[in-house]
Amino acid sequence: MTTWTVGQVADVFGVTVRTLHHYDEIGLLTPSERSRAGYRLYTDEDLTRLQQIVVYRRLEMPLEEIATLLDNGEDAVAHLRRQREAVMTRLDELTDIVVAIDRALEREMSNEPATPEDLKELFGDGFEDEYQQEAHERWGHTDAWKQSAARVKRYTKADWAEVKAEMEAVGAAFVAAKRSGEPATSEAAMDAAEQHRRHINDRFYDIDHDFHRGLADMYVADPRFTKTYDDQEPGLAAYVRDAIHANADRHAE
Amino acid sequence: MTTWTVGQVADVFGVTVRTLHHYDEIGLLTPSERSRAGYRLYTDEDLTRLQQIVVYRRLEMPLEEIATLLDNGEDAVAHLRRQREAVMTRLDELTDIVVAIDRALEREMSNEPATPEDLKELFGDGFEDEYQQEAHERWGHTDAWKQSAARVKRYTKADWAEVKAEMEAVGAAFVAAKRSGEPATSEAAMDAAEQHRRHINDRFYDIDHDFHRGLADMYVADPRFTKTYDDQEPGLAAYVRDAIHANADRHAE
DNA sequence: TTCACGCCTCACGTCGCGTGAGGGTCAAGT
DNA sequence: ACTTGACCCTCACGCGACGTGAGGCGTGAA
Numbered sequence: 001m002t003t004w005t006v007g008q009v010a011d012v013f014g015v016t017v018r019t020l021h022h023y024d025e026i027g028l029l030t031p032s033e034r035s036r037a038g039y040r041l042y043t044d045e046d047l048t049r050l051q052q053i054v055v056y057r058r059l060e061m062p063l064e065e066i067a068t069l070l071d072n073g074e075d076a077v078a079h080l081r082r083q084r085e086a087v088m089t090r091l092d093e094l095t096d097i098v099v100a101i102d103r104a105l106e107r108e109m110s111n112e113p114a115t116p117e118d119l120k121e122l123f124g125d126g127f128e129d130e131y132q133q134e135a136h137e138r139w140g141h142t143d144a145w146k147q148s149a150a151r152v153k154r155y156t157k158a159d160w161a162e163v164k165a166e167m168e169a170v171g172a173a174f175v176a177a178k179r180s181g182e183p184a185t186s187e188a189a190m191d192a193a194e195q196h197r198r199h200i201n202d203r204f205y206d207i208d209h210d211f212h213r214g215l216a217d218m219y220v221a222d223p224r225f226t227k228t229y230d231d232q233e234p235g236l237a238a239y240v241r242d243a244i245h246a247n248a249d250r251h252a253e
Numbered sequence: 254m255t256t257w258t259v260g261q262v263a264d265v266f267g268v269t270v271r272t273l274h275h276y277d278e279i280g281l282l283t284p285s286e287r288s289r290a291g292y293r294l295y296t297d298e299d300l301t302r303l304q305q306i307v308v309y310r311r312l313e314m315p316l317e318e319i320a321t322l323l324d325n326g327e328d329a330v331a332h333l334r335r336q337r338e339a340v341m342t343r344l345d346e347l348t349d350i351v352v353a354i355d356r357a358l359e360r361e362m363s364n365e366p367a368t369p370e371d372l373k374e375l376f377g378d379g380f381e382d383e384y385q386q387e388a389h390e391r392w393g394h395t396d397a398w399k400q401s402a403a404r405v406k407r408y409t410k411a412d413w414a415e416v417k418a419e420m421e422a423v424g425a426a427f428v429a430a431k432r433s434g435e436p437a438t439s440e441a442a443m444d445a446a447e448q449h450r451r452h453i454n455d456r457f458y459d460i461d462h463d464f465h466r467g468l469a470d471m472y473v474a475d476p477r478f479t480k481t482y483d484d485q486e487p488g489l490a491a492y493v494r495d496a497i498h499a500n501a502d503r504h505a506e
Numbered sequence: 507t508t509c510a511c512g513c514c515t516c517a518c519g520t521c522g523c524g525t526g527a528g529g530g531t532c533a534a535g536t
Numbered sequence: 537a538c539t540t541g542a543c544c545c546t547c548a549c550g551c552g553a554c555g556t557g558a559g560g561c562g563t564g565a566a
Contacts, residue, residue: 007512
């Protein structure tokens with residue numbers, strides 16, 4: 001018995017019969033013989049080829065590529081190199097994913113607050129740098145600061161992601177209003193301002209419209225604040241300030 | 254403007270519009286609103302959900318599983334654990350694959366010799382340390398050394414791996430013979446000795462039975478050699494020496 | 507002869523979208 | 537007011553590597 005049937009081959013190589021049928025269909029591995037009854041009969045040579053195929057398949061190589069590789073084995077080295085590259089990239093991705101899962105697990109299991117590293121990852125560097133300290137010195141004694149600090153330190157990474165999304169949404173709202181030519185006193189701009197106020201109110205500290213005015217004025221006074229806004233859209237900081245004042249006016253009535 | 258259209262969402266989250274359509278089709282992420290014209294409008298909440306989806310997708314989690322996970326978020330931990338398991342298994346597979354590729358590559362272009370780092374990796378540290386230098390001073394002038402050096406410097410990493418395997422096989426043969434109570438003059442022990450001689454002959458330098466005797470005596474004379482053998486099995490070094498002599502006697506007849 | 511099991515050939519289903527086709531919508535410019 | 541061009545919509549088929557029956561023939565042992 002020097003040939004094998006599909007079932008035998010499948011068992012030995014850990015593939016399914018259907019897979020062998022498929023390889024036959026697409027011409028990747030056509031058994032050298034058939035019995036009178038039409039049974040596929042695989043020879044030693046066929047098995048050697050299948051062996052190769054199985055190995056390459058484990059590399060997630062598409063069947064078509066395997067075919068070309070096996071049929072003109074000349075540039076096997078090039079193929080292998082590319083495959084190695086691909087697998088290594090995939091490996092890196094997977095390790096990243098494991099790290100991500102671990103973080104998710106930790107947070108899931110113990111509502112652990114986000115670490116400074118997490119924040120850096122979300123907001124980029126410079127988030128918790130000198131400015132944070134300066135802000136602490138300037139505002140640390142206020143109730144708003146204390147309230148904000150108390151809330152913020154319980155925020156998980158997921159919470160921060162939401163915060164970030166909200167911040168970006170607000171920013172986008174201002175940009176959209178301004179770009180569409182609406183004045184700072186327009187509905188759209190005032191709505192964005194109100195969104196901004198609510199964001200701070202919900203996420204950081206109680207803020208009424210008057211306090212919001214103060215914040216707005218500070219935004220244009222401090223060049224670092226101005227920059228974050230104006231980098232998105234020139235003149236945005238002033239626009240935001242005006243919108244906030246308009247919004248406060250609207251709510252004062 | 255507190256909602257977004259497909260294109261905007263797609264840009265921000267790095268997915269395609271078609272993907273969003275698909276998620277809508279299968280009910281994984283149905284936008285909360287539609288414009289009069291039928292445009293999909295995504296709210297903040299929708300985006301938060303999409304955020305989650307994107308993360309889970311990177312873990313290669315099937316969309317259906319993501320859906321159940323997001324919809325009854327209670328056993329997210331279990332899901333995460335299973336995913337972790339899956340990813341780790343895949344990781345192991347991939348590292349195996351990289352090893353396989355490397356071997357294939359080396360065999361494919363079997364000309365590049367192994368680097369010292371390769372050797373360290375195979376044989377551990379101390380392989381190319383002081384002893385190597387001492388050996389060079391003691392034996393460097395001999396023909397055997399020169400022949401060995403000439404051969405060895407062309408060995409590829411794959412070659413070295415084979416060499417190591419052969420060395421371990423020989424060692425195992427000696428250990429097996431000794432443990433089963435066979436004397437050093439037994440067939441089994443002598444066969445192991447002959448295996449040892451052939452290994453050196455094939456891999457390093459021409460070695461006849463007389464030279465082999467000398468080597469055997471050196472093994473027990475030099476405590477560093479003795480150690481490598483006796484660490485495997487007490488008294489092995491002496492046993493090996495006796496077996497080698499017995500084997501040489503056998504071939505002298 | 508019967509039985510269980512293995513083999514065959516269609517042929518449709520799956521998953522996560524890609525890729526048009528054919529047509530409406532919307533803000534901007536002429 | 538009209539046209540452009542960039543969006544958006546809904547079908548609906550395609551892909552890659554098989555899974556999963558359905559319906560039927562082959563084969564070796566009881």
